[in-house]
Amino acid sequence: MWLYALRRILYAVPIALGVSIICFGLVFLAPGDPLGSLLPPDASQADIEYLRGVYGFDRPLPVQYFDWLMRVASGDLGNSIQSGRPVLTEISHALMNTVMVSFGAVAIAFSIAFVLGTIAAYHLGTWVDRTVTGLSIAGVSVPNYWFGVVLVIVFAVEFNLLPAMGMGSGGSDNFSIFEWEQLKYAILPITTMSLVPLGVIMRNTRSAVADVLSQDFVQALRAKGLGEWAVARHTIRNALPQVLAVMGLQFGYLVGGSILVETIFNWPGTGFLLGKAILTRDVPVVQGVVLVLAICFVITNLCVDLIQTAVDPRIKRG
DSSP states (O other): OHHHHHHHHHHHHHHHHHHHHHHHHHHHHSSSOTTGGGSOTTOOHHHHHHHHHHHTTTSOHHHHHHHHHHHHHTTOOOBOTTTOSBHHHHHHHHHHHHHHHHHHHHHHHHHHHHHHHHHHHHTTTSHHHHHHHHHHHHHHHSOHHHHHHHHIIIIIIISOOSOSSSSOTTTTTTOOTTSHHHHHHHHHHHHHHTHHHHHHHHHHHHHHHHHHHTSHHHHHHHHTTOOHHHHHHHHHHHHHHHHHHHHHHHHHHHHHSOHHHHHHTTOOSHHHHHHHHHHTTOHHHHHHHHHHHHHHHHHHHHHHHHHHHHHOTTSOOO
16 A cells, blocks of 8 residues: 555646746736735836746746746746735635635535435435435536525525624634634635535435445345344445545645635635635735645545545455
């Protein structure tokens, strides 16, 4: 397993390098000047050239990329053009907030979807199966940002049960998910983000469990006199690796694609930070966020593969 993990880490190096080239180059293809918001409308050409030299935008792109890559390798993602703070500091706080709601969303989605998907697999072709299938289709079809707006209207506006946005008066620095006065701010974002994983994991669980139930060894277990609960344990264990792989991918998607949901709830995560940086043309922040999210996705896939190996010893890794 350790050799396989080392090989996967080595494979991730060229992937991260390719992502760094793409995220660095695409930012400069966008229209507008990243320094425009820092300069007054009547700024002279000399002032513009001076500021471009301060931020290194006066050098050729390959030179800028190489210097940026060397700084990234040393843990320095530069400073934000808008706030002047280190990009790594801003991303670390935002990433923790995103991981918090993403983990909660995947945990809730997995708990519900695995149970419903297993029940549907045991009742193929019945109204139970059709109901679960309908729910899973609705989960992947309904836009989560629209679902989030509906939740805000119902629970925050109409019934005034939960706050509509933010992280409370203490902000992200003093946020604690173990205190109700702060936890209630995360309920609506977590519920909204769990919609798509719920549908995806439910469909994959139904398919995986149904496939295992159709195999010969399940019939052999029943022929030997094992009870249905014992058979179910063997079935779930054989279906679990496939479901875990899907769950890990969904977690990666949530961490990297939560920009709309975080914007709706004003949740200060990486999606919210990335959206704000794109609108203000804050090039260092955009580059840093995209690179960090891509690396997080690669690490998530590696962790899922290792967990699969631990859960199912039949999966042999070199």
